[in-house]
Amino acid sequence: MPLLVVAEPRQIRQFLDLPTQLYRNQPNWISPLDHEIESVFDAAKNPNFQHGEAIRWILTDAGGTVIGRVAAFINTSTPQADSALPVGGMGFFECIDNQDAANQLFEACRAWLMERGMAAMDGPINFGERDRFWGLLVAGFTEPNYGMFYHLPYYQQLFESYGFQTYFKQYTCYRSVTEPLHPRFAQIAETYTREKPEFRFAHASRRDPDKLAADFHHVYNLAWANHSGVNPMSLEKARDLVQQMMPVLDERLLWFGYHKEEPIAFFLSLPELNQIFKHVGRTFGLLGKLRFLWERYKFNRRQPKRMFGLIYGVAPAYQGQGVDSALLGHSHKQLIAAGYTDIEMNWIGDFNPRMLAVTRSMGARICKTHITYRKLFDENRVFERSPIIK
Template identity: 40%
Template sequence: MIIAEEVHHENQKKEFLEFPVRLYQHDKNYIRPLDKDIEAIFDPQKNKFFKTGECKRFIFKNKENKTVGKIAVFVNQLYEQNQPTGGIGFFDCINDQETANFIFDYCKKWLQERGIKAMDGPINFGERDKFWGLLIEGFIEPLYGMNYNFPYYKELLENYGFQIYFEQLCFSRPIFAEVSRVFTVMHAKHSKNPAISARPLKKNNLEKFAKDFTEIYNKAWAAHGEGKQLEEAKTLKMFKTMKPIINEHISWFVYENEKPIAMWMNIPDLNQWFKYMNGKFGFIEKLKFLWIKKFKKNEKMVGLVFGVVPEWQKKGLEGYMIWEGTQHLRKHTDFKVTELQWIGDFNPKMIKIAENLDTEVTRKLATYRYLFDREKVFERHPML
């Protein structure tokens, strides 16, 4: 017999955070997320999606009163799909199909009571940039904000009837790997043009780089199906929030006579420092973080955004920028590998860009969908 408990009290919140720690205690690749990052998702004062949706989280216990699983289930009016679709996320479970089926059935019933016809998962009650998807290939240390799970989770979902809605591809390359000859040739070509220059982002001039970032992003992605137009004020706010972890050697901008035409934005992978925090980030942990950040080498950086304005696309400018930045960061940083944030398999243009950067797929996640009407034809995410 399994009992579901809705998370209300502090001891239940603690158990929601601690259960996966016990579950993964012997997995060397598991990195505990920061408690504050998880709790913020379920705080209506911090998560704007509560204004347009509803979210509940549950722990599941067996007859011995031991936790055997946990999950969050939610609806969001802004999550527009072909049919009313809810979400599940933050799923953890023992390796038992009966237990998993009970949890999924419980979520299905909760969603049906709210008029929902399908559920996607594991996804986040928030943006796609964090805690989105199930790891299905590449069981290595997760990047900051990335889901991690046991390989058997795939069977638990698929045996229940979930189908892959889209795959999330993560591309990576070693910093010191041989660079494509195309890059060096294009670098040599554009280096001869006195109007073209490349420079790294500087913390003491965030206003300028926020403005340049916004201009490039909006031009490069406006007609690409990659989300909304950015506002300069929001970009600057984001840059200021990121300031403590910005590495001035790894984010680059390219200019034509001071006009911004390309960017390559990277940050250190915070999990390479947070893995020593055991999920905590109070005053003591912040001091520890500063010490670790200063003395512990971080060898992994994460590619956030790459963009070239339309008039400079297909002219090899990315080769110039990548090789200019790579030569510099090889000398001035300890990074040995770079990994791009995931790209959906429904986005062939972005996948092509990633492949052209001389990368390879090093891990895959998947967003699953379960249609409540089992007679309805399942369709994957439409291509962009």
């Protein structure tokens, strides 16, 4: 089965087209946008190329039909949980139900990474941030949220038969927005309002994107940047993210907590964009953009209307003080008033039991499970799962 490095326009098109063939009978599959996949592999658009490199392949049968694809990458700036175990990444895997074909793709990644000094590979992951294209879907084969892949059920067997082991599980949780929160959320919110005037909770303003970016940047680096595998964020990158969100941003979904005007917590959500993009298609040229505007107009006026919980965090100095409960208590009525009926939250790793407990306290339940696998190249080495966040 010939394995080809993706280098020419025709091969890029074959890489992008393969999922359409594999998922043609899967009614819940929603294709990612072609240009967003391509931007991962474009050094001019992906800043991770400043500290790493990437390669991708397509696999064909004897007749030249593409039957698989995969990518491998290294990023020397990504924090490692164990400095003695340099880990690379593989992702964007798609394949027919054939273990030999899958093994050939996995072996290509392993060999390329070993040549560059890696001792293990995680996958399927992204050559970028964890908020998209991360993990293998193994349960909850419903429509994917924007930025996440839908996978065929047999992929799990392909990974595990090759020797991948579960590094961590990723849980996507769901709740009805209109379902009441436990009364203690409102009680804690009222306590903060009445007894702690130095704290305030408010949603962001579209009219001040610089403040939104600065507040997000500040809380993100306090709450998340010290986690294994998560890089600190520059203010410039935060501004870029806000600019990217502006066409779809609903300010009523972007909530911050402040102490003496210092941002200390956030709960940031977006309209669930795949509920729009599933009507638009893979390409986003002029016609795609016009269709997007029309579908967004319809989305904003229909029910049920789903939102996506993008990121949630509290600065460490304020954790355990009820700030998170107060933030949710203040935001809940506003979310209902904005017309949202359902929320699925960005995945939470099983290495983060505290966040999972907060999610359960909100009345949310697990609706999807992804797995980030790890393959040790030295089979005699003791396998260890992702460290638990204390």
